[in-house]
Amino acid sequence: MSIAGLDPSAGAGLLADIKTYEEHKVYGLGICTAQTIQTENEFISIRWQDEKEILKATEVMLSNYDVKAVKIGIVENIARLKTMVEYIHKKDPGIKIVWDTVIKSSTGFGFWMNEVDQKLLKEILVKVFLITPNYNEVVKLVPFATPKEAANMLSSYCHVLLKGGHNEEEVGSDYLYTKSEAAILQPNISTVSAKHGSGCVLSSAIAANLALGNGLHTSCDNAKRYIERFLSSNNSLLGYHHV
Secondary structure (H helix, E strand, O other): OEEEEEOOOOOOHHHHHHHHHHHOOOOOOEEEEEEEEEOOOOEEEEEEOOHHHHHHHHHHHHHHOOOOEEEEOOOOOHHHHHHHHHHHHHHOOOOEEEEOOOOEOOOOOEOOOOOOOHHHHHHHHOOOOEEOOOHHHHHHHOOOOOHHHHHHHHOOOOEEEEOOOOOOOOOOOEEEEOOOOEEEEOOOOOOOOOOOOHHHHHHHHHHHHHHOOOOHHHHHHHHHHHHHHHHOOOOOOOOOOOO
């Protein structure tokens, strides 16, 4: 299940997640956190959904379907994220939550304008299975550290996949941090082009793999191969899932 925004261009958010789930042969459920007006190039506006409506929809979905994994995308603020994560965890602590730490969109719109409350962040992370920040996002979560230091620190609370798309020294190399190790996921394809919503696609691909019963490392590795095919599907900012 995805809890994310509705992007009418279908490049990111719920629509991109559902495409990804279908390609992985898992059934996707979707709960809308916000309605945006945007293209792959321009972010125009956003209207956040009421928290009560989000939680009601979550209750209905979890009460009627056997949800194995939940991917969370854009949320209005960290307090709302905490409420959502705690609700899911209370409903079924066995559900694996993948939080795609979207703090700023690929079109440049900032979702979280204020500094991240470290106390709330830690309370959220202990109930989350995996977070998937890029180099810019991870230092927003831990502003007093380098990206790798920040990811390593956060891994004491949950698993961290530090995406390498913004790492100029090792472009495309992702690092998977757990409490016991840091494993590198090397790119297999070099001829890729930037895509709107690539973070959404990667995190939902991981969630799909987890729902299929794959382990953490296998899920991240499979998702990386999927996102590479997605990124190499064409030269535009809107990628094709079926290639």
